[in-house]
Amino acid sequence: MSKIYNLYFKILSFFVGLFFVYPFSIYSINIQLDSTQTVLDEIIITATKTERVLSSIPLNVSIIKKNEIEKTNATRLSDVINEELGLITVSDFGGSEGIQMQGLDSEYTLVLIDNQPLIGRSAGTLDLNRISVGNIKQIEIVRGPSSSLYGNNAFAGVINIITEEPKNGLKGNVTSSYETHNTFDNNILFSYKKKNFYSSVFFNNYSSDGYDLNPNDELNTVNNFNTNTLQIKLGQNLGESLKIRINARYYTQLIDNIAANSLSGETFTSENNINFIISHESEKIKTNFEVYFTSYFGDEFLDDEQGDRFSESFYDHILLKPEIKTVYKINKQKEFVFGLGNEYETLNRTFFEIEPKQNSPYIYFQYDYNPNEKINLILGGRFDKYKEYKSQISPKFSGIYKIKNNESIKISTGYGYKTPDFRQLYFNFSNSTVGYSVIGYNVVENVLNQLIDEGQIANIIIPIEEFEDPLSPESSFGVNIGYNREIDRKISLSTNLFSNSAKNLIDYRVIANKTNGQNVFSYYNVNNVSTFGFDINTKYKADNYFSFSIGYQLLYAYDLDAINAFENGEVYARLTPTSPAFRLNKKDYFGLYNRSRHMGVFKINYNVLNKEFNANLRVKYRSKYGLYDSNSNNYLDKYDKFVNGHITANVNINKIISSKLTVSAGIENIFNYLDSENISNLSGRIYFCRIGYNIN
Secondary structure, three states, rough: OHHHHHHHHHHHHHHHHHOOOOHHOOOOOOOOOOOOOOOOOOEEEEOOOOOHHHHOOOOOOEEEEHHHHHOOOOOOOOOHOOOOOEEEEOOOOOOOOOEEEOOHHHHHHHEOOEEEOOOOOOOOOHHHOOOOOOOOOEEEEOOOOOHHHHHHOOOOOEEEEEEOOOOHHHHEEEOOOOOOOOOOEEEEEEEEEEEEEEEEEEEEEEEEEEOOOOOOOOOOOOOOOEEEEEEEEEEEEOOOOOEEEEEEEEEEEEEEEEEEEEEEEEEEEEEEEEEEEEEEEEOOOEEEEEEEEEEEEEEEEEOOOOOEEEEEEEEEEEEEEEEEEEEEEEOOEEEEEEEEEEEEEEEEEOOOOOEEEEEEEEEEEEEOOOOOOOEEOOOEEEEEEEOOOOOOEEEEEEEEEEOOOEEEEEEEEEEEEEEOOHHHHEEEEEEOOOOOOOEHHHHHEEEEEEEHHHHEEEEEEOHHHOOOOOOOOOOEEEEEEEEEEEEEEEEEEEEEEEEEEEEEEEEEEEEEOOOOEEEEEEEEEEEEEEEEEEEEEEEEEEEEEEEEEEEEEEEHHHHHHHHHHHOOOOOEEOOOOOOOOEOOHHEEEOOOOOOOOOOOEEEEOOOOOOOOOEEEEEEEEEEEOOOOOOOOOOOOOOOOOOOOHHHHHHEEEEOOOOEEEEEEEEEEEOOOOOOOOOOOOOOEEEEEEEEEEOOO
């Protein structure tokens, strides 16, 4: 592998010299008029890392455009995503909301802002509420394994948030929203573009008093919080073919914590990202050199009634990622993409045995071929080098066949993977109240021997020798087959069949019993999971006023090992804790937790152009799903407790008062659906109003 390292650094050095030295020796910095660029509404970047028209992409992709977001008056990314077919926001035990896609957990979906990854998954979930939609141009969603281009964490798919680019002249807008629970969301956006220079500044403040769905306990469902986001963009064209851009983002959140036993404290988190980009473009070759740095810091504490410190923890995560990408347009039919880079990652965290570091070089390629006007084929792959576990090769293939200009069939296959995270490898946590312990896979031998020396271990269940081989990365193979047709100018139809086969999923198990009666847990590769189903979307434009869309998804999500256990008669259940146990069979197995078999989305939009008025209604149905095993057999069966199927609906109206002033109002969760025991992100019916002012 030393040859790969040497090759990588030679090429990196070449491009650094090319972009930092060579341009300034041959270019004079000229200020020229910026040519007008034709903007296509349906251009997508995420699927291929190149600009492509959405309808020509041979992948299962979709775009949520700015005007769609504005009509709903959403304030956070979770609000937008939760109204899309096949996407579900799922809360973890810490209250963070991640995204479930095609039946795969939120920890397997990669989230990007302007093509760069977000970090800070303290419990595996990346909280979508961290992201304001106030300056979003569009949201690009790629369903299915995408590790061939994006590597780790793109196991289920990719969500890329593309923020606004400045337009010519001085532009600005201010918006302010108020909703139930004394929740405020305020945005300020200013941009300036003239000739070869542009800049923009976006600021968002989001705060709430929180709410409590269960007044009978000491805790709030959501505590009081205040968040701030600042994003700055700068760009300069140096000559006709050389551009420099800097994107920077800073985010902070402060939460007032209230815990049981009269404990109180604060949780503070901050996130920093900065991306430096140099791009050079000629007639056939376009090359980007990027250096991306991001950090995520969290600090949490609880004090007792006397003000003494009861507990404290911190989380400090850093990622540095340089990358070079070259797009070579061979001719009108062929295009080649080549990229290489390195990810350097560190995490310093409470309860870690060591401060882990990871240095992971990677190389990827993509060949885009159009043999004729009807067919487009894409072949790609990526190689990632790791020190702690096996290196990964991630291939992909996709193709589209246009039966007619308004009708097409597409198929895509890909391999996804997710390496064990630092928590699964190096965690060393003991609960001081209950008495159990959780140990990362790589430190089991040291920590378990220490517990044995301290006399805390009663017996060993899993021999330490089983932890000598590395923990394997999780992997998946996905297939998507789609059919799209525009029946006429009023009706369009899109369908997609999907299947994901996941192996070596990481779970936890008991590896030892403690003398206090509690257990010691660690991680291991065990689960083989299959998710499959289909979704169908129809859009209908009735006239110049009304438009409708309706979608449905059918999802099956199973643990294959669980199916075998049920088939072999190894699973039992009790209807009550004291009733006799009885054997379960295969038909009693429901599937994976937190997965609904059926999902539906209905949207209706009413638009009056000459009166500059818009109203819309969005309805989402989710069938029943199980959150946990209530009869203690470690499986989700039909005798467990389920969350009932339910409907949520949102409505709002928007009125343009003048060229500068817009007002909006609406209701979220119209039917006031509540399940305080199981669903924390539904607080009942919410009323809101919003005002926006444009500065031109």
